[in-house]
Amino acid sequence: MQDFLFYLVSGLCIGSIFALVAVGYTLVYGIIKLVNFAHGEFYMVGAYASFGTYSLLPSSTSPWLAIPLMVLAGGTAGAAIAGLTERVAYKPIRRSGRLAALLTAIGVSFLLQNLFAFFSQARPLQYPTEPHGSVGEICQRTVLLGTDGLVLIRFAYIGAAVLFCALLWYLVLRTRFGRAMRAVSQDADAATLMGIDVDRVIRHTFLIGGGLAGVAGTLIALQGVTEPMMGFLPGLKAFVAAVLGGIGNIAGAVVGGLLLGVIESLAVWAGVPTGYKDVAAFVILILVLVIRPQGLLGRVTRVKV
Amino acid sequence: MSWVELQPVLCQVGILAILALSLNVLCGLTGLLQLGHAGFYAIGAYTAGCYAIYATVPALGWCNLIPAAAAGMAAAALCSLVIGLPCLRLAGDYLAIATLGFAEIVRLILTNAELPGGRMFPGETIGGPTGIAFTEFPGQVWPGQEHYSAEYATLPVIWLGVGVTYLFLLNIKRSAIGRAFLCIREDEIAARTMGINVPRYKLLAFLLSAAFAGLAGALFFHQQLRINPGNFNLLKSIEVLLIVVLGGMGSLTGAICAAFLLGLLPCLLRHLDLSGVAFLPAILQKPLSEYSMLLYALLLILLTRLLPNGVFAMHELPTWLRPRPKTSPRRKAKAPEGRKP
Amino acid sequence: MKKESIRKEFDFFFAEGLCKSFGGVQAVTDFSLELASREIVGLIGPNGAGKTTVFNLITGLDQPDAGELYFRRAYITREPAHRIARLGIARTFQNIRLLGHLSTLDNIRVAYHSHIRYNLFHAALRLPRYHRVEQDITDKSMQFLKLFHLERDVHTLAGALPYGKRRRLELARALATGASLLLLDEPGAGLNPAETVELTHLIRRLRDEFAVTILLIEHDMKMVMSLCERLVVLNFGRIIATGTPAELRTNEAVLAAYLGQPRTPPC
Numbered sequence: 001m002q003d004f005l006f007y008l009v010s011g012l013c014i015g016s017i018f019a020l021v022a023v024g025y026t027l028v029y030g031i032i033k034l035v036n037f038a039h040g041e042f043y044m045v046g047a048y049a050s051f052g053t054y055s056l057l058p059s060s061t062s063p064w065l066a067i068p069l070m071v072l073a074g075g076t077a078g079a080a081i082a083g084l085t086e087r088v089a090y091k092p093i094r095r096s097g098r099l100a101a102l103l104t105a106i107g108v109s110f111l112l113q114n115l116f117a118f119f120s121q122a123r124p125l126q127y128p129t130e131p132h133g134s135v136g137e138i139c140q141r142t143v144l145l146g147t148d149g150l151v152l153i154r155f156a157y158i159g160a161a162v163l164f165c166a167l168l169w170y171l172v173l174r175t176r177f178g179r180a181m182r183a184v185s186q187d188a189d190a191a192t193l194m195g196i197d198v199d200r201v202i203r204h205t206f207l208i209g210g211g212l213a214g215v216a217g218t219l220i221a222l223q224g225v226t227e228p229m230m231g232f233l234p235g236l237k238a239f240v241a242a243v244l245g246g247i248g249n250i251a252g253a254v255v256g257g258l259l260l261g262v263i264e265s266l267a268v269w270a271g272v273p274t275g276y277k278d279v280a281a282f283v284i285l286i287l288v289l290v291i292r293p294q295g296l297l298g299r300v301t302r303v304k305v
Numbered sequence: 306m307s308w309v310e311l312q313p314v315l316c317q318v319g320i321l322a323i324l325a326l327s328l329n330v331l332c333g334l335t336g337l338l339q340l341g342h343a344g345f346y347a348i349g350a351y352t353a354g355c356y357a358i359y360a361t362v363p364a365l366g367w368c369n370l371i372p373a374a375a376a377g378m379a380a381a382a383l384c385s386l387v388i389g390l391p392c393l394r395l396a397g398d399y400l401a402i403a404t405l406g407f408a409e410i411v412r413l414i415l416t417n418a419e420l421p422g423g424r425m426f427p428g429e430t431i432g433g434p435t436g437i438a439f440t441e442f443p444g445q446v447w448p449g450q451e452h453y454s455a456e457y458a459t460l461p462v463i464w465l466g467v468g469v470t471y472l473f474l475l476n477i478k479r480s481a482i483g484r485a486f487l488c489i490r491e492d493e494i495a496a497r498t499m500g501i502n503v504p505r506y507k508l509l510a511f512l513l514s515a516a517f518a519g520l521a522g523a524l525f526f527h528q529q530l531r532i533n534p535g536n537f538n539l540l541k542s543i544e545v546l547l548i549v550v551l552g553g554m555g556s557l558t559g560a561i562c563a564a565f566l567l568g569l570l571p572c573l574l575r576h577l578d579l580s581g582v583a584f585l586p587a588i589l590q591k592p593l594s595e596y597s598m599l600l601y602a603l604l605l606i607l608l609t610r611l612l613p614n615g616v617f618a619m620h621e622l623p624t625w626l627r628p629r630p631k632t633s634p635r636r637k638a639k640a641p642e643g644r645k646p
Numbered sequence: 647m648k649k650e651s652i653r654k655e656f657d658f659f660f661a662e663g664l665c666k667s668f669g670g671v672q673a674v675t676d677f678s679l680e681l682a683s684r685e686i687v688g689l690i691g692p693n694g695a696g697k698t699t700v701f702n703l704i705t706g707l708d709q710p711d712a713g714e715l716y717f718r719r720a721y722i723t724r725e726p727a728h729r730i731a732r733l734g735i736a737r738t739f740q741n742i743r744l745l746g747h748l749s750t751l752d753n754i755r756v757a758y759h760s761h762i763r764y765n766l767f768h769a770a771l772r773l774p775r776y777h778r779v780e781q782d783i784t785d786k787s788m789q790f791l792k793l794f795h796l797e798r799d800v801h802t803l804a805g806a807l808p809y810g811k812r813r814r815l816e817l818a819r820a821l822a823t824g825a826s827l828l829l830l831d832e833p834g835a836g837l838n839p840a841e842t843v844e845l846t847h848l849i850r851r852l853r854d855e856f857a858v859t860i861l862l863i864e865h866d867m868k869m870v871m872s873l874c875e876r877l878v879v880l881n882f883g884r885i886i887a888t889g890t891p892a893e894l895r896t897n898e899a900v901l902a903a904y905l906g907q908p909r910t911p912p913c
Binding site: 035089100106107109115290 | 391405406601
């Protein structure tokens with residue numbers, strides 16, 4: 001039973017990360033109907049940026065100052081790369097159809113992965129766990145949950161997810177910019193006619209999504225490794241989460257992310273071999289697409305004849 | 306570049322061409338976006354591998370290639386029904402993601418599952434991350450080919466496969482079936498009112514596409530004799546899709562030409578070396594083949610922007626080579642016969 | 647029992663009590679219609695009256711919530727669209743749905759789909775039957791193109807045709823399916839008066855030569871009045887009147903639907 005609690009909590013933690021990334025996916029999809037394959041790479045860039053910040057900071061910096069700084073750097077870098085990608089790659093092909101957009105997104109994803117692989121010589125980076133009290137060591141500290149130790153920093157995932165989702169909720173539903181966003185997602189042309197700067201809304205949506213992915217990447221890398229391919233699988237899973245909740249729906253992305261994290265974790269608890277854990281996510285993806293393509297919280301859209 | 310060096314490259318080009326041709330049926334003709342082609346390719350290759358391990362009849366010699374390829378095609382086609390049937394209702398991006406999910410499932414299962422080694426590898430297991438690896442293939446080789454390892458899928462065999470695939474699919478493209486595919490691509494609702502059974506034709510496109518991907522897989526196994534799940538990752542699916550886009554969605558000839566272009570690219574890059582170029586920073590001084598992944602990605606982005614219809618668009622010949630169509634009908638048509646009530 | 651009697655009574659086409667709602671909006675309510683062979687019937691009504699929805703229900707693109715459809719003694723309610731098309735109901739669309747990247751000829755050849763009598767292997771191996779059938783449908787398609795004055799555009803991509811020709815091509819394609827009931831959704835939309843007159847003659851000629859029944863939606867009252875033998879008027883998804891054009895010209899319900907309810911001054 002205590003075992004179950006451990007898996008449940010660790011599932012919620014990882015689910016929070018999925019939720020943060022999935023929210024970005026869903027925002028972008030909601031606005032320009034693009035499956036932004038490169039979203040996982042924003043996450044990876046965030047992780048690299050925070051590692052860069054860490055190595056620039058003097059070693060005497062208190063970890064309690066360093067970690068927030070790194071998260072900030074990761075978020076900024078994620079937002080920056082997302083903004084850049086939007087401007088350079090997506091904006092010119094916005095009117096040339098879904099296939100072109102999807103292919104470009106795949107191309108950007110591969111380009112970013114390989115750029116980082118090229119320049120980092122494909123060496124995974126890890127925060128040193130020595131000496132005692134350093135960032136790396138703090139992030140490896142565990143708390144005993146049942147019989148297993150749960151890495152303490154994982155609770156920060158939940159915290160970050162709650163904080164950012166609350167901010168986003170406020171932004172989307174309570175501000176002028178949020179209203180513009182919702183308008184663009186329903187009908188971009190009509191929004192333009194109402195005097196909304198659609199380009200700006202799209203750009204800012206990318207910035208927000210990229211920022212959240214960057215933060216998520218930083219948090220994951222704190223206790224794991226930073227490497228060029230790290231964004232691929234979480235990116236795909238976040239997409240699964242977004243589809244699960246109903247793509248284009250922010251609350252759906254959060255629910256989907258948490259649900260996916262918990263399902264994966266409990267699958268391991270229930271005795272599914274770890275190697276097959278990732279299969280679960282894709283099986284869920286196909287099942288959701290087949291049984292309820294609009295997702296758990298999504299609404300059906302009709303094609304007009 | 307010597308012939309010995311070029312031969313395996315041309316084999317690879319041939320296999321890529323079959324993959325691109327088969328994907329073209331689904332993406333180009335029917336307009337169904339598929340990101341999991343490597344999954345069917347893997348199924349074909351592993352089925353041929355399993356045939357080689359469990360069912361090879363040594364007396365048949367190279368003829369073993371035929372049942373192996375047939376088994377690979379059948380297995381891939383069968384799996385295409387498993388994934389195609391539930392995914393028929395999905396459109397556009399959703400279908401692409403579902404097929405990607407399928408290919409990842411296939412890859413993950415291949416990475417994790419292990420089978421007993423059978424007669425060939427007694428006491429060992431096959432599968433898992435190392436896949437299937439033969440050092441020497443049982444049975445006889447092609448006459449006069451002792452200096453190669455015992456691969457059945459030699460260059461002529463692979464290109465025979467390309468030719469058969471090309472003709473088969475081209476004939477289908479130019480028939481009522483191909484028109485039905487194109488009609489679904491252009492306008493699904495119009496297709497339905499023309500009496501086209503849309504789900505059935507989508508499934509048929511899936512089936513054809515997967516079967517020939519299975520053929521490519523079987524040939525790949527017989528050419529390499531060592532396969533592992535890494536050969537069939539998302540990158541492979543993307544590479545094939547890139548070839549289809551480059552050649553032109555719906556153009557079979559274009560697919561073969563583009564396969565040549567992209568297949569020979571890494572080979573050409575290998576001979577270019579930036580490591581001696583003094584004015585470049587140290588980190589850039591690498592053989593160009595290290596850049597190939599970067600180039601692929603850039604190519605994909607630039608192509609979709611600059612050449613959205615590919616080199617050949619959906620035609621079999623580029624515009625400047627196409628014969629000018631005659632505006633008058635070729636044959637004298639008979640007078641219209643009104644249907645009498 | 648009931649179905650049997652209906653079949654005897656209405657030989658050609660019969661719709662009874664069709665209802666369809668979209669998320670709470672009742673688009674079509676209790677729509678009934680019978681058509682005799684070789685009739686030209688107009689379906690008219692203000693915008694949003696549910697005319698196109700009726701077409702979608704008849705052709706199987708939408709499934710009715712209630713009601714029944716019979717066509718040539720066959721029960722076709724909830725049959726898939728392609729099967730209804732095969733039985734002989736073809737249609738055109740308000741916003742023309744041609745296959746833009748295919749040639750004019752191929753657009754017509756697609757229509758012969760249900761008459762193709764060869765399979766995958768005949769096609770892939772180019773067996774004699776493939777050549778025979780293809781030659782046959784190409785010839786027939788050419789005849790249709792001639793009839794519709796499109797023979798000069800055989801190899802033009804349908805998307806590159808001018809508007810009037812696109813309308814004609816779509817009509818030709820619908821006819822080429824071998825249908826005996828044609829549903830035309832605003833065939834005259836966007837045509838100039840001369841073209842409308844030409845279209846009127848063409849439609850009448852098609853009825854006479856090919857023995858088809860035609861149900862058409864049209865807003866051009868001049869065309870409707872001169873062409874249709876019978877009219878059905880829809881408003882808010884309900885039939886408000888039926889009759890000959892002459893009868894309906896003075897029908898109060900129809901006038902009210904088109905011009906608005908005469909307002910009675912509050913007392």
